[in-house]
Amino acid sequence: xxxxxxxxxxxxxxxxxxxxxxxxxxxxxxxxxxxxxxxxxxxxxxxxxxxxxxxxxxxxxxxxxxxxxxxxxxxxxxxxxxxxxxxxxxxxxxxxxxxxxxxxxxxxxxxxxxxxxxxxxxxxxxxxxxxxxxxxxxxxxxxxxxxxxxxxxxxxxxxxxxxxxxxxxxxxxxxxxxxxxxxxxxxxxxxxxxxxxxxxxxxxxxxxxxxxxxxxxxxxxxxxxxxxxxxxxxxxxxxxxxxxxxxxxxxxxxxxxxxxxxxxxxxxxxxxxxxxxxxxxxxxxxxxxxxx
Amino acid sequence: xxxxxxxxxxxxxxxxxxxxxxxxxxxxxxxxxxxxxxxxxxxxxxxxxxxxxxxxxxxxxxxxxxxxxxxxxxxxxxxxxxxxxxxxxxxxxxxxxxxxxxxxxxxxxxxxxxxxxx
Numbered sequence: 104x105x106x107x108x109x110x111x112x113x114x115x116x117x118x119x120x121x122x123x124x125x126x127x128x129x130x131x132x133x134x135x136x137x138x139x140x141x142x143x144x145x146x147x148x149x150x151x152x153x154x155x156x157x158x159x160x161x162x163x164x165x166x167x168x169x170x171x172x173x174x175x176x177x178x179x180x181x182x183x184x185x186x187x188x189x190x191x192x193x194x195x196x197x198x199x200x201x202x203x204x205x206x207x208x209x210x211x212x213x214x215x216x217x218x219x220x221x222x223x224x225x226x227x228x229x230x231x232x233x234x235x236x237x238x239x240x241x242x243x244x245x246x247x248x249x250x251x252x253x254x255x256x257x258x259x260x261x262x263x264x265x266x267x268x269x270x271x272x273x274x275x276x277x278x279x280x281x282x283x284x285x286x287x288x289x290x291x292x293x294x295x296x297x298x299x300x301x302x303x304x305x306x307x308x309x310x311x312x313x314x315x316x317x318x319x320x321x322x323x324x325x326x327x328x329x330x331x332x333x334x335x336x337x338x339x340x341x342x343x344x345x346x347x348x349x350x351x352x353x354x355x356x357x358x359x360x361x362x363x364x365x366x367x368x369x370x371x372x373x374x375x376x377x378x379x380x381x382x383x384x385x386x387x388x389x390x391x392x393x394x395x
Numbered sequence: 396x397x398x399x400x401x402x403x404x405x406x407x408x409x410x411x412x413x414x415x416x417x418x419x420x421x422x423x424x425x426x427x428x429x430x431x432x433x434x435x436x437x438x439x440x441x442x443x444x445x446x447x448x449x450x451x452x453x454x455x456x457x458x459x460x461x462x463x464x465x466x467x468x469x470x471x472x473x474x475x476x477x478x479x480x481x482x483x484x485x486x487x488x489x490x491x492x493x494x495x496x497x498x499x500x501x502x503x504x505x506x507x508x509x510x511x512x513x
Contacts, residue, residue, distance in 0.1 A: 144453075147452075147455070
């Protein structure tokens with residue numbers, strides 16, 4: 104078998120090229136080290152790459168009838184080789200070899216994406232933090248204090264130091280909307296790229312859409328409620344009744360705010376459900392590699 | 396060296412990825428021994444293949460580690476000494492098992508594809 108055939112003994116490497124070559128090999132080695140390749144494995148891989156690059160560079164220089172490999176040769180070679188990051192991908196992608204063929208390789212079950220689990224845990228953490236904060240606010244309600252002269256006054260209780268100590272570690276939980284959404288996106292990307300290693304697509308989708316859905320619901324409710332509110336106001340004014348909400352109807356058995364909020368909430372809920380369904384369908388198609 | 400086509404369909408990419416081990420072992424069957432770049436060129440000379448060094452060299456290191464390949468270090472005109480790979484007895488046995496599995500899968504899929512459309 105014959106590889107490319109430069110004159111291997113005539114080519115020399117300029118300092119510039121040597122520096123580029125070393126930098127590339129160091130970068131590959133760093134990536135391999137990051138992904139827990141052993142020293143001997145890294146050495147074998149990097150040595151193979153070193154040999155290949157030198158052979159390619161020498162062949163390119165030989166094409167120019169040059170005895171020294173120049174920077175332009177390196178630039179030609181550099182565009183045709185894998186970037187260092189590609190070695191991370193391969194380190195993860197390829198299953199460990201065993202001696203029993205395809206069947207046993209398939210037996211390795213994928214694990215639920217850690218990102219999606221972190222997202223779910225952070226959601227729970229956020230819920231607990233929010234609940235405790237609300238409890239703290241309620242515990243600060245004013246209390247009646249009897250004065251020495253016989254009078255009374257009210258004071259607002261300050262939160263105890265113990266409460267504050269409990270709350271400080273809960274503060275990160277308030278970032279749950281951002282963290283959970285980010286974890287969901289990371290999990291989706293991870294599962295799509297390495298389906299043989301990671302699973303939990305449904306949980307990842309849940310993490311990704313949970314808080315954006317709440318935001319969409321809130322915005323839609325605000326828009327619909329405002330439209331109904333001002334629409335009714337306008338109709339009533341046009342009919343000679345100046346204010347639908349403050350014209351003595353306060354004694355009515357049903358609060359009119361509530362009456363109008365219910366259809367607004369229903370409309371916002373249905374709209375959010377439709378948006379959510381479209382987003383989830385698109386995500387699922389993306390996950391399956393189908394056109395959106 | 397040609398790069399993989401990014402527009403390549405995912406199933407095709409996955410299929411080739413799953414066949415890297417078989418491909419590397421099979422490429423070594425017909426030769427006494429070969430060094431990494433030589434092997435890469437041998438594989439990519441075949442139609443339909445576009446393996447890159449970041450795929451093949453980690454695979455060679457892994458197959459050597461588990462004893463399917465034997466490594467002989469020899470002199471190189473430039474750079475570090477070359478590592479010449481050859482199949483061990485275990486490697487040949489493993490390749491035979493993989494080859495049999497592959498033939499069976501190939502035959503099964505072929506029989507499905509050859510069925511007349513309803």
